[in-house]
Amino acid sequence: MKGLNPRQKKLIHLLVQNENYMPVSFYSQQLEKSSRTIYSDLEKIQVLLADESLVLEKKPRIGIQLRGSVEEKMRFLERITGSLTEIVIGTQERQWQIAKRLMIDDEVVTQQMLGQQFHVSPSSIANDLEKISENYRIRLTASKRGTKRIGNEEEIQNGLFRFCEDYLEARGIDTEQLFHEEAQKILLELFPQQLVEIIVEQVEDLKRQNDFLLPEQYVKSLLIRLLVFCFRLTKNGHIEEKEFLFDQIKMIDTYLIANELLEHVASKMVCHYDEEDISYVNRQLVGYGVKPNTKERSNYEKYATTIQKILKNMSEIMQVDFLADQQLTERFASHFIPMIYRLKMGIAITNPLVEEIRSQYAITFSATWYALANVEGKLGVHFNDEEVALVAMYFQVSLEKSKNGKKILIVCPNGIGTSELIFNKIKRILPAQDIAEITTIDKLYKKNLDNVDLIISSIRLNDVHKPIIKVSTLVTQEDIKNITTLYSNLFYSEESDETEKLDFPFLKEVIDLEFIHTQKCFSDKQTCLDWMITHLESQRIVTNAFRKEVFDREEIGETALATGVAIPHAAPQNVLQTKISIVTLADPIVWDQRKVHYVLLMCIAKSDRKLVRGVITDIHKIVQSEKQLNRFFAKRAAEEIYNDITRR
Secondary structure: OOOOOHHHHHHHHHHHHOOOOEOHHHHHHHHOOOHHHHHHHHHHHHHHHHHOOOEEEEEOOOEEEEEOOHHHHHHHHHHHHOOOHHHHOHHHHHHHHHHHHHHOOOOOEOHHHHHHHHOOOHHHHHHHHHHHHHHHOOEEEEOOOOEEEEOOHHHHHHHHHHHHHHHHHHOOOOOHHHHOHHHHHHHHOOOOHHHHHHHHHHHHHHHHOOOEEOOHHHHHHHHHHHHHHHHHHHOOOOOOOOOOHHHHHHHHHHHHHHHHHHHHHHHHHOOOOOHHHHHHHHHHHHHOOOEEOOOOOOOHHHHHHHHHHHHHHHHHHHOOOHHHOHHHHHHHHHHHHHHHHHHHHOOOOOOOOHHHHHHHOHHHHHHHHHHHHOOHHHHOOOOOHHHHHHHHHHHHHHHHHHHOOOEEEEEEOOOOHHHHHHHHHHHOOOOOOOEEEEEEHHHHHHOOOOOOOEEEEOOOOOOOOOOEEEOOOOOOHHHHHHHHHHOOOOOOOOOOHHHOOOOOOOHHHHOOHHHEEEEEOOOOHHHHHHHHHHHHHHOOOEOOHHHHHHHHHHHHOOOEOOOOEEOOEOOHHHEOOOEEEEEEEEEEEEEOOEEEEEEEEEEOOHHHHHHHHHHHHHHHHHHOOHHHHHHHHOOOOHHHHHHHHHOO
16 A cells, blocks of 8 residues: 555554554554654554544553454455465464474563564463463463463373474475475474484384384374474473383384384484383374284295294193184284394394383293294294293283283382282282282372272272272281182182292102202302203203203393392203203302392203293292292202102
8 A cells, every 4th residue: 555654564563463452652662663653653544544444443541452353454454565474374473483482492481572572462472372272282370480381291292292283284284295305394493303304204114114004194193293202202201101011012013113213213312211101102103003014914924834833832831722813813923024034134122121021921921932942943043032022922912812811900109129029929829811010109090090900009099999909018818818809719828928838730740859959159150050051961851052052042131030040041942851950059149130049940842842831830939039939949958949849
């Protein structure tokens, strides 16, 4: 519109942007002109409005306001500037910039500071903050210092996720465009370049690979979710996982992907992640539809016979028909082929769950190792503990599905100490298919209890709507009776805990007095194992290949337990006769960075694989606690140990 100078056009912009009555002094300050000049400009604008449906309303001691509908203001502005672009996106852009400062930059902002920056009134900024809080469902709090975002980590990330979705959608970015340079430039407006490149590359790799499927409709949301999570990780933001281990193992298919992704991000961005972070990312992968591609059969035929053999061996060991579980067969096959590739290429994986799995699923873990060891020679690989633990979880999920085992939480104030004592005592009276897991009070109230069947606690718990049994830290006979009242099918001895007469139906069949050696003196692990294996060789219990394999096994996995016992082992094909060699030491030796007082060398022949589960179960009755170990082995003669186990 002719006759208006740039300052007067800017004044019209400010009048349109500010929806409240503002004093002339405000506009004077924004335009850096005197109030007299602003009054003169307003008079000229008033003349222009004579032919418009808009009114420049003045209220004494309050201010001025441009009254009229948004549409009328837009039409007037278009006639003034020839374009709507500046004002149409102005308010939204301002809110995005403010949201970024609050949610990504973690700034504390003031209405006055933002008003000066964006040339709008503090009241307009107040409206912006209200809109940001409403749109992205974040909590804001105001103090003398200013306004900042508050909330727990999950609320923060959910708000940031909504903000990013809004930001990309407004710029027309769809799934395909995510992987193009222009789209990535938009993401760089929000996040560090290196992080954007890493996450885009990881999601693109996931899309391309054949082993897993990622539904196209979820790619964009998954990428944003991972980008937000990893960005917050670089700021030490961690979301507490809501699932216990016995729920997480159902999602074991994608666990490696989650772990490798975070491992890659942490190495490049120099940040820390923990087991709960992996579980959270894994849950996102599953939630967005990432799953094994069971239809990809190109390599399956090559390993079909071996896979069937492992399933058959595990069925014999665990006395469960795993071959009948079609879902297990498909999931295991999908995992098996990449696993063999990793082992052949020497690609090591990190499995933060390995210690927990080895401890809480000891029977399944050991049985899986035996089944896999039986095919090592044919495949030309050695299975390490990390890989064995992952495979074991497929079988554990199948076991729980077929046997409907109960899930039990053991709670103690600090989660260790007394809870370990309770765990070791209670584990002995539970059926094999049941799962007991230790947790803290803090985690109990934060995590999802839907799949928990029973809680055993040494302290009183409030507002927990699950069956609870309160026990003493010593787990008395009365406690045992309380627990077994809930379990009509439990097998337990009614004698006191410490004098309980345990039965070892499988172990007693494979131990021999000749292979029990007491109070021996060795300087280190190698000397001890060499002596034990030499004795086994002289009695034609093992082949000459047994020694090398035992030491190879020690290199790739730990065999010492925290209770002070080591249980070394080797593949069944190198065992001629099934025997358990037992050594008690006069002085402890260092074994896998732990002090070991007792060594149980397991030798189970191929023909006796049906005994594996029973023998392992019997051994774990003895090794589950330091007190139990000392009861059977400490300062005892070979005859006493033999008679106690065989009940002779």
